[in-house]
Amino acid sequence: MLSYYLKLSWLSIKRTPILTSLMIVAIGLGIGVSMTVLTVNYMMDKDPIPEKSHQLYHVQLFSYGKGHSNSQTEDAFPMQVTYPDAMNIHRSEVPLRKTRSLATGFTVIPESADSPPFMQSARAIDYQFFDMFNVPFIFGSTWNEQIDQSPREVVVIDKELNNRLFNGENSVGKAVNLGSVRYTVVGVIDTWQPAPRFYDLNNGNFNESESIFVPFSLLPVHELPSWGNNNGWKTEKINNYQEKLASEQMWNQYWVELPTKEVKEEYQQWLEGYISEQQKLGRFENEKAGASLKNVIQWMKVNQVVPSDNSILVGLSFMFLAVCMINTIGLLLAKFLRRAPEVGVRRALGASRSEIFIQHLVDVAFIGILGGALGLLLGQLGLLGVKTLYSSYSQLVHMDLTLIVLAIGIALGSSVIAGMYPAWLICRTNPSVYLKIQ
Amino acid sequence: MLKMNNIKKIFRTDLVETHALRDFSLEVSEGEFVAVTGPSGSGKTTFLNITGMLETFNSGSYLLDGLDVSQLNDNQRSKLRNEKIGFIFQSFNLIPDLNLFDNVDVPLRYRGFSAKDRKQRIENALERVGLSARMKHLPSQLSGGQQQRVAIARALAGEPLFLLADEPTGNLDSLMARQVMQLLEEINQQGTTIIMVTHDAELARRAERNIHIVDGQVSDYQQLQPVLDVAEA
Numbered sequence A: 001m002l003s004y005y006l007k008l009s010w011l012s013i014k015r016t017p018i019l020t021s022l023m024i025v026a027i028g029l030g031i032g033v034s035m036t037v038l039t040v041n042y043m044m045d046k047d048p049i050p051e052k053s054h055q056l057y058h059v060q061l062f063s064y065g066k067g068h069s070n071s072q073t074e075d076a077f078p079m080q081v082t083y084p085d086a087m088n089i090h091r092s093e094v095p096l097r098k099t100r101s102l103a104t105g106f107t108v109i110p111e112s113a114d115s116p117p118f119m120q121s122a123r124a125i126d127y128q129f130f131d132m133f134n135v136p137f138i139f140g141s142t143w144n145e146q147i148d149q150s151p152r153e154v155v156v157i158d159k160e161l162n163n164r165l166f167n168g169e170n171s172v173g174k175a176v177n178l179g180s181v182r183y184t185v186v187g188v189i190d191t192w193q194p195a196p197r198f199y200d201l202n203n204g205n206f207n208e209s210e211s212i213f214v215p216f217s218l219l220p221v222h223e224l225p226s227w228g229n230n231n232g233w234k235t236e237k238i239n240n241y242q243e244k245l246a247s248e249q250m251w252n253q254y255w256v257e258l259p260t261k262e263v264k265e266e267y268q269q270w271l272e273g274y275i276s277e278q279q280k281l282g283r284f285e286n287e288k289a290g291a292s293l294k295n296v297i298q299w300m301k302v303n304q305v306v307p308s309d310n311s312i313l314v315g316l317s318f319m320f321l322a323v324c325m326i327n328t329i330g331l332l333l334a335k336f337l338r339r340a341p342e343v344g345v346r347r348a349l350g351a352s353r354s355e356i357f358i359q360h361l362v363d364v365a366f367i368g369i370l371g372g373a374l375g376l377l378l379g380q381l382g383l384l385g386v387k388t389l390y391s392s393y394s395q396l397v398h399m400d401l402t403l404i405v406l407a408i409g410i411a412l413g414s415s416v417i418a419g420m421y422p423a424w425l426i427c428r429t430n431p432s433v434y435l436k437i438q
Numbered sequence B: 001m002l003k004m005n006n007i008k009k010i011f012r013t014d015l016v017e018t019h020a021l022r023d024f025s026l027e028v029s030e031g032e033f034v035a036v037t038g039p040s041g042s043g044k045t046t047f048l049n050i051t052g053m054l055e056t057f058n059s060g061s062y063l064l065d066g067l068d069v070s071q072l073n074d075n076q077r078s079k080l081r082n083e084k085i086g087f088i089f090q091s092f093n094l095i096p097d098l099n100l101f102d103n104v105d106v107p108l109r110y111r112g113f114s115a116k117d118r119k120q121r122i123e124n125a126l127e128r129v130g131l132s133a134r135m136k137h138l139p140s141q142l143s144g145g146q147q148q149r150v151a152i153a154r155a156l157a158g159e160p161l162f163l164l165a166d167e168p169t170g171n172l173d174s175l176m177a178r179q180v181m182q183l184l185e186e187i188n189q190q191g192t193t194i195i196m197v198t199h200d201a202e203l204a205r206r207a208e209r210n211i212h213i214v215d216g217q218v219s220d221y222q223q224l225q226p227v228l229d230v231a232e233a
Helices: A002-015 A017-045 A083-089 A145-149 A159-166 A198-203 A216-222 A241-246 A261-280 A296-302 A308-338 A340-348 A353-389 A401-427 B044-051 B074-084 B100-111 B115-128 B144-157 B174-189 B201-206 B221-232
Strands: A056-061 A097-109 A118-125 A137-140 A154-158 A175-178 A181-189 A212-215 A250-257 A291-295 B002-012 B017-028 B033-037 B059-064 B085-088 B162-166 B193-197 B209-214 B217-219
Touching (some): A002 A017, A002 A353, A017 A308, A017 A353, A056 A296, A083 A241, A097 A212, A097 A216, A145 A216, A154 A159, A154 A175, A159 A181, A216 A241, A291 A296, A340 A401, B002 B044, B017 B044, B017 B059, B017 B217, B033 B174, B044 B162, B044 B193, B074 B085, B100 B115, B174 B193
Parallel strands (some): A118 A212, A154 A181, B033 B193, B162 B193
Antiparallel strands (some): A056 A250, A056 A291, A137 A181, A154 A212, A175 A181
8 A cells, every 4th residue: 555655645746736845845944954963963973983992092191280180171180191101101011002192293395396385284103003093004004113112204194195295106115305304105094084083182173184194202303393282280491392391291192902891901000000100209299190091982072072062953953843844734734634525535435544644644754755855955055054164074064874864764753743633633534524415 | 234223313513403314214125226315404415424434323223234333443434335335426526636547446445455456347347337448537538427437437346235326417417417327227237236315306216216305304205206296297
């Protein structure tokens, strides 16, 4: 009977094209607005590295002095670590993989005199960064472990920069001028834009990934500047780079890969031991001194990747959808009641109330699917608007298959709910009223 | 086959109560052709609606093919209506955006026949009324008489026990009315029981039995005879 009901639905649409179009537009508008908001919210909240998000941990050390804390977070831990701490905890052999990390940047000077120099953000990291975060290579690979101990001027660049500097050719072994220093390319990564940029939520949740990756060990050699946030809690005289490296300023990040619960517990104990060691040296004086390990999902929550305002916005968008559906109920009533004489004939010919009810629900569902399809188009326009207004959200403004299915599902579900009352009303109609039996 | 006993039907509004049928009793046997006549407001419509199970009644009993209709729920009544009763209306009541084939198909769909079976029945029914060549036409492309023949085909396709006809010739000119009446007579001769409401005394005369309803009750046939005589004169 479903195919029969769908055929009747199609005939019904052809019979009342304007009324049906109004309903499709009403549903489409509601779905379009709610899906635009929901897409941004969903993509913000999406696990950016599901295969590893519960094995990758961001390390936080409570290195504040007495009376100091971070008022921005619930547990008051600082978001970053000091350079000395980053160096010291890097000695641990417990993690499967580990990396220090710093947002930095360079002036890139192309070889060709025709091409002007340009600024490019970069990241100073350890060689395991790429394996930890599943960064795909198209040419070459990361540098070797030795370089993290004895620094050398090597660099991994991304596909876009490789296209710009080397016309997309394999550039491994070629030189890149970063500022006044020549670096040798050892690898080229494919496009890699995790959204949110979970590995550095301290410097823009949805900023683009860097194009240049250099060894962290080069920090003291070339005095690489910090292009990210620097947090301090005490007055320190910092007149040169060496003093910055030795300071209590928190400007580095530290990530570890801990594959099991046991390894995590072992590493937590190692960090507690490190803190005790440091306390003997006069650091970590705060009563809350300790270490915190947060996996990717926990780290996203701490950093409020999805702002609380978003849930209000999602609520409002669904209220708008509800208003659209209430309008649809009115239009459905008009459409169905116009069809009452036909329903009377069908009842006289043997259709039961439940068959009439189902026929009309299929009709509504068909309209709902068409409205959902229009809603998807409008949603894409809405996302285009978001992209235009907020360039940092460019990674978020696309619907994946889940969202497309969800949009159709919401359209279908809300339409069927909206159609319940009109369908119930029409199936309760006394058929004899419309048959004009005399 | 059809047995109504002391049927009472009252329509109530906030202000008035209308007794449409009072102690209405009637028995119709298999194969009969019964004409129902009566003045406007006499209860003919209500009688036909109750017979077709489109209306319920307040008291009394109604047995259709041995089944007590008052004990059935909507689904059971719809199924019974679909299987046992065919309707023919004064205004044909064809669905305008379905072609003839699909119009005749409507009751068969609710019956759950296979596509092959439905097709066979539709073709046979349209053949029987002489419209098999126009299956793909829309009702609006037919004359009134042809539309009524399609309605008859629709009623016959499911091979019902009863045909309930409501003024089947009321919207037709005399030539077409004669043709439709002739068709109904043929159908009756082939065994289908027909109950026909009509204002036309000549048509009523052609029926095997005449029922006259006055004030919601069956009146004697003898009471009807002078009316028919006057009409004939």
